Amino acid sequence: MRPTTIAMAALSVLGWRGVEAVKYTPTRPPAVPLAVRSPYLNTWLQCGSDCTLAGDWPRFWTNQIQGWEGLVGVDGEVYAWLGGAPGFKAANQTSLEYTSTKSIFTFDIAGKVTLTVTFFSPVYPDDLGRQSLQFSYIAVKAKSSDGSSHKVQIYMDVSAEFASGDLSQVINWETKTSGNLTYHRFYRANKSQFAESGEIASWGDWYLTTGTDSGLTYHIGQDNEVRANFANKTVLPNTIDSNFRAVNDNWPVFAFSHDVGSVKTDEVERLFTLGLIQDQVINFAGQSGQLAAVPGLWQSFYQDDISAVVAFYNDYGHATSVCQRLDGQIKTDSESTAGQDYSTITTLSVRQTFGALQFAGTGSKPYVFLKEISSNSDIQTVDVIFPALPIFMYLNATLTRYLLDPLFENQESGAYPNKYAEHDLGTFPVAKGYPAGNDEPMPLEECGNMIIMSLAYAQRAGDVDYLKAHFAKLSQWAEFLVEDSLIPANQLSTDDFAGTLANQTNLAIKGIIGLKAMSQIASLTKNEDKWGQTAVDYLAKWKVLAINNDTTTPHTTLSYGDKASHGLLYNIYADKLLSLNFIDQEIYDMQSNFYPTVALEYAVPLDTRHTWTKSDWQLFAAAVASDSTKKMFISKMAAWIGRTSTNRAMTDLYDAGSGAYPEGGPVFVARPVVGGTFALLALPK
Numbered sequence: 001m002r003p004t005t006i007a008m009a010a011l012s013v014l015g016w017r018g019v020e021a022v023k024y025t026p027t028r029p030p031a032v033p034l035a036v037r038s039p040y041l042n043t044w045l046q047c048g049s050d051c052t053l054a055g056d057w058p059r060f061w062t063n064q065i066q067g068w069e070g071l072v073g074v075d076g077e078v079y080a081w082l083g084g085a086p087g088f089k090a091a092n093q094t095s096l097e098y099t100s101t102k103s104i105f106t107f108d109i110a111g112k113v114t115l116t117v118t119f120f121s122p123v124y125p126d127d128l129g130r131q132s133l134q135f136s137y138i139a140v141k142a143k144s145s146d147g148s149s150h151k152v153q154i155y156m157d158v159s160a161e162f163a164s165g166d167l168s169q170v171i172n173w174e175t176k177t178s179g180n181l182t183y184h185r186f187y188r189a190n191k192s193q194f195a196e197s198g199e200i201a202s203w204g205d206w207y208l209t210t211g212t213d214s215g216l217t218y219h220i221g222q223d224n225e226v227r228a229n230f231a232n233k234t235v236l237p238n239t240i241d242s243n244f245r246a247v248n249d250n251w252p253v254f255a256f257s258h259d260v261g262s263v264k265t266d267e268v269e270r271l272f273t274l275g276l277i278q279d280q281v282i283n284f285a286g287q288s289g290q291l292a293a294v295p296g297l298w299q300s301f302y303q304d305d306i307s308a309v310v311a312f313y314n315d316y317g318h319a320t321s322v323c324q325r326l327d328g329q330i331k332t333d334s335e336s337t338a339g340q341d342y343s344t345i346t347t348l349s350v351r352q353t354f355g356a357l358q359f360a361g362t363g364s365k366p367y368v369f370l371k372e373i374s375s376n377s378d379i380q381t382v383d384v385i386f387p388a389l390p391i392f393m394y395l396n397a398t399l400t401r402y403l404l405d406p407l408f409e410n411q412e413s414g415a416y417p418n419k420y421a422e423h424d425l426g427t428f429p430v431a432k433g434y435p436a437g438n439d440e441p442m443p444l445e446e447c448g449n450m451i452i453m454s455l456a457y458a459q460r461a462g463d464v465d466y467l468k469a470h471f472a473k474l475s476q477w478a479e480f481l482v483e484d485s486l487i488p489a490n491q492l493s494t495d496d497f498a499g500t501l502a503n504q505t506n507l508a509i510k511g512i513i514g515l516k517a518m519s520q521i522a523s524l525t526k527n528e529d530k531w532g533q534t535a536v537d538y539l540a541k542w543k544v545l546a547i548n549n550d551t552t553t554p555h556t557t558l559s560y561g562d563k564a565s566h567g568l569l570y571n572i573y574a575d576k577l578l579s580l581n582f583i584d585q586e587i588y589d590m591q592s593n594f595y596p597t598v599a600l601e602y603a604v605p606l607d608t609r610h611t612w613t614k615s616d617w618q619l620f621a622a623a624v625a626s627d628s629t630k631k632m633f634i635s636k637m638a639a640w641i642g643r644t645s646t647n648r649a650m651t652d653l654y655d656a657g658s659g660a661y662p663e664g665g666p667v668f669v670a671r672p673v674v675g676g677t678f679a680l681l682a683l684p685k
């Protein structure tokens with residue numbers, strides 16, 4: 001049985017939730033990452049005007065409910081702190097804080113107990129083994145808030161919705177122990193490798209794990225019965241429903257409760273982990289041109305499924321210290337670069353970006369596959385990797401290579417016929433490429449992106465061999481830029497929701513910078529430079545074609561000659577990222593002076609076709625703008641995060657005026673391109 005969202009909203013109007021205001025640090029986000037570590041472990045709390053954890057269900061990024069309930073017993077009374085199960089008093093939530101890796105909620109339970117719940121999805125840019133596990137931590141802490149001692153039980157369950165997007169699929173389950181841990185394992189009876197239903201993987205095993213202490217009890221059964229039984233008895237019966245059935249057939253849930261005894265002013269903590277194990281993760285046509293299963297990278301680092309589950313759980317101390325350092329580094333670097341507003345933006349982007357990645361392959365040949373979440377689920381989309389590039393350049397440039405390798409391997413195998421660069425490799429998790437060359441064509445965009453990203457990685461990692469190894473393909477794409485970059489044919493740019501257009505100013509400059517980058521690649525690899533002079537010639541011509549000087553605030557146009565138009569010239573960012581010193585300072589100055597004249601409440605519109613904007617491109621433009629214009633972009637976007645009416649995992653496409661989803665446009669959710677908000681931090685020092 002399921003309460004509807006409408007019913008929950010009505011309850012909240014009736015004051016069913018607490019009435020006191022929640023304190024947000026640094027601000028109220030549109031949605032809160034709860035367990036976000038991969039395309040399949042990607043669960044969020046969607047916020048309305050406020051982010052209260054109890055009263056509605058957590059959602060997969062698609063909006064599908066993922067039944068996940070948290071209850072707490074205090075002196076025999078039971079309160080809900082997580083989830084939408086009906087019939088429970090909601091705990092009063094007092095605050096929400098987010099960092100790069102954690103979402104921390106605190107609750108005041110009847111004036112007696114302070115409950116702190118931390119949803120912790122670690123990010124390990126330098127540690128492939130740990131990063132490759134699709135698991136998150138949930139730490140629940142309780143302490144007395146009135147000085148008296150109180151009897152406390154901590155309860156959590158998850159439903160089988162995590163394991164199948166098709167709710168009519170039969171789920172199997174078991175409860176077992178390993179060492180000092182107890183886990184519920186649940187999975188589809190009929191697994192289907194590399195298939196999805198509603199974007200949720202149709203293969204793999206899910207685990208909810210906790211420590212086996214003397215107060216631990218468990219229960220698997222029908223949702224309402226399991227919860228009501230806990231509410232009555234504040235203990236679980238240690239029984240397992242033996243009737244394996246469909247996700248939505250009397251909704252089986254997998255529950256644990258910890259009776260922690262009497263809680264005084266010393267904090268008591270219980271830890272849970274939630275996630276999935278998949279042996280094979282991607283089907284990939286690489287060097288051989290033939291599809292072959294690629295194992296989860298975790299298999300090179302852990303002996304088997306249970307070793308991985310146990311290792312992740314027992315690694316909590318290490319995870320906490322590594323991620324505390326990472327959280328601190330990102331916050332401090334963001335603040336010292338552009339203030340608190342900038343940190344508000346970057347810290348919300350980290351888990352979202354890494355949550356679109358799947359770590360695959362072996363220790364000696366790792367791959368990072370990326371899912372173009374929500375737009376069309378493509379795998380390895382080049383113009384999605386490109387906007388996300390700044391976060392990788394800032395955290396660990398080698399991740400860029402693991403992202404580019406699958407694209408090079410597929411195209412160098414000869415399995416892609418076009419002379420320009422491939423747009424993507426297929427639909428996640430099947431990277432079969434396009435032997436017929438019928439991918440979404442973005443020729444200029446992707447040729448420029450591949451050359452720029454390859455050089456960016458090689459410069460930062462000092463890896464000239466990488467450029468040597470791929471010089472032939474890079475040259476082929478540069479030749480395409482010679483043909484098409486100065487006078488771009490009618491084509492899509494990365495902003496494909498806006499349609500095709502000829503002579504796009506911003507697209508042209510990407511290609512021209514690509515030629516300049518290729519000239520540097522030629523000199524680094526000691527090859528003949530066939531592109532440097534062309535880049536210089538094209539830039540001079542581009543300046544004449546691209547700029548409207550016939551106004552008090554000169555600016556580049558959206559397309560050549562269209563004087564009434566304008567757009568974000570975000571592609572000049574690559575000039576600074578690569579330290580090319582190619583684009584004249586007067587162009588940077590001109591755009592810096594222009595943007596404030598067309599800014600709306602929450603952003604500068606992407607271009608004159610709509611009032612829509614893109615958060616990644618806002619910060620690419622900001623990163624190379626004057627100090628005051630930089631500040632304008634950043635303060636508007638931070639204000640947008642705190643006030644937008646969008647309520648799903650942060651969108652990168654919104655209306656610059658209203659801050660809402662774009663009217664008549666696509667709804668983007670949880671896309672990794674928000675890694676582009678690290679544009680300022682990725683620039684060479």
Ligand SMILES: *[C@@H]1O[C@H](CO)[C@@H](O)[C@H](O)[C@H]1NC(C)=O
Nearest residue numbers: 018090091092108109110111
């Ligand atoms: C929540 O706070 C309100 C107002 O202070 C109070 O009346 C109510 O009892 C509290 N509820 C719980 C569950 O603590």
Ligand SMILES: *[C@@H]1O[C@H](CO)[C@@H](O)[C@H](O)[C@H]1NC(C)=O
Nearest residue numbers: 125126127128396397398399
């Ligand atoms: C980047 O990550 C790789 C593992 O992929 C690691 O070997 C390397 O040390 C990391 N680089 C830095 C600078 O930490």
Ligand SMILES: *[C@@H]1O[C@H](CO)[C@@H](O)[C@H](O)[C@H]1NC(C)=O
Nearest residue numbers: 179180181211212213310314
């Ligand atoms: C559980 O066992 C592991 C080693 O197997 C140990 O590292 C950990 O501290 C133990 N945890 C508890 C709560 O006893």
Ligand SMILES: *[C@@H]1O[C@H](CO)[C@@H](O)[C@H](O)[C@H]1NC(C)=O
Nearest residue numbers: 170189190191192193195202
């Ligand atoms: C399992 O699912 C596949 C499709 O995903 C289907 O073809 C097959 O018949 C199913 N097998 C059983 C035993 O239900």
Ligand SMILES: *[C@@H]1O[C@H](CO)[C@@H](O)[C@H](O)[C@H]1NC(C)=O
Nearest residue numbers: 224225226228229230231232
């Ligand atoms: C819980 O207690 C209520 C009231 O005593 C009773 O009606 C209900 O059947 C009990 N539910 C369970 C699952 O024990």
Ligand SMILES: *[C@@H]1O[C@H](CO)[C@@H](O)[C@H](O)[C@H]1NC(C)=O
Nearest residue numbers: 487488490502503545560561
């Ligand atoms: C593109 O710009 C060039 C140079 O101004 C012009 O000759 C050409 O007609 C334009 N193409 C289109 C389709 O407008």
Ligand SMILES: *[C@@H]1O[C@H](CO)[C@@H](O)[C@H](O)[C@H]1NC(C)=O
Nearest residue numbers: 543544545547548549554586
């Ligand atoms: C506009 O001004 C820029 C910068 O001063 C110059 O390079 C460009 O040639 C001018 N363009 C036109 C069409 O006059």
